Amino acid sequence: MIPAAFDYVRPSTVEEAVRALADAGEDAKVLAGGQSLLPVLRMRLAAPTVLVDLGRVPELRGVREDGDNLVIGAMTTHYDVSRDHLVQDHASLIARATETVADPQVRHRGTFGGSLAHADPAGDLLAPALALGAVMVVEGPAGRRDVPASEFFVDYFTTSLSPDELLVAVKVPKHTGWLSHYEKFNRVAQAWSIVAVGVSLQVSGGKIADARIGLTNMASVPVRAVGVEQALIGQQAGADVLRAAAEHAAEGTSPGTDGNGDAEYRSQLAKVLTGRALTMAVGG
Template structure:
């Protein structure tokens, strides 16, 4: 199907993009990698008056660092993120989760910021970003504001990005030396996660001193498995500890039932995958 007619704008700076978004009004849509928006346009499930393409803004594609953070521009592609040395050295979990996104074609076009702003609860990057305590830099007419991952994901396909605002960067606190793993269960290769678990561990002398765990597709938003984290800290990494911690995986969740799986099956998967992810991350 052919999309409905729309105006097309390709700004060269974030300031121009915000101005264009303000001028276009509430019917405008932001185009990042297009992997979520373009199929919707083709099916005419959306008919925006204006498309604002962020692909011409170089600063949105940069990946850098300071003493505390790795900073990833919202338009950095999945392929660039998973291959970047800074990401792999300091926030490895993001690279491991990104490796599971769709297929190579999608990873070369899709963007980290676009995927997170889309906020599909079955998407693979939200749980990893939540587990890594990501911070989202959002720009609007009123200036720049910083939103934590805990506040960014608000509901099904809904984030803290307001009308007339653009996600420009995601900041990740450095977790150098941490071990991580993303355990994903899907029906077929390249499919959305039926359930997935993101785990990052700091292990000292065989003892888990810090833990971060996020759950994919166990509610309307990514979920931080704080019960699992608490059950891991201070324990020696091993099968019994992983299994006991996994029993806390369902705390605070609300697994959906859909054509892929019933809620009780997802709950079973969440426990099994949490145990596997903890063991894999601990090595």
């Protein structure tokens, strides 16, 4: 199917992009990597009057250090994020989750910020960003503002971004030396996760000093597995402790029902995947 007609704007700076969005109003769409937007346009599930292409805004790309944080540009591709040594050293959960996104073609075109702004609850990057306490850097006509991941994701495919705002970067607190693993389950290769779990553990002397665990596709937004975290902190990182903690994975969640499984199935799957992720994270 051919998309509906639209005007095309290709800014070279963030300021130009924000101005284009403000001028276009609510009928504008932002084009990042296009891996989610273009299929929707072709099926005419969206019909924007203006398309703002961020492909030529260099300041939106790259990874850098800023004190205790990493700053990941919103237009940095999944491939570049997963291979960046700063991400691997200081936010390994982000690197591991990004490696699982779709297929190599999508990872070379899709962008880190685009995935987060799309806010698909089955997307692989939302839960790790939430678990690590990421902060979204948003720019609009009124300037820049920081939005914690816990406030950024509002509902299915919905964020706190206003129509005239852009996600320009993501600040991720450093978790240097933490152990991590991302475990997902899907029925066919490259499909969206039915459920996935991101685990990041700070282990010292065999004891779990801190734990950050995010769940993918267990609610309309990414959620923290708080019950698991509380069961782990202060405990020895042994098999029995990990297994018992994983039983709390579904607490406080509200998984949906679809053709891939019902809520009960997803709840059980979350427990199993959390157990596997914890075991892999500690090297078991």
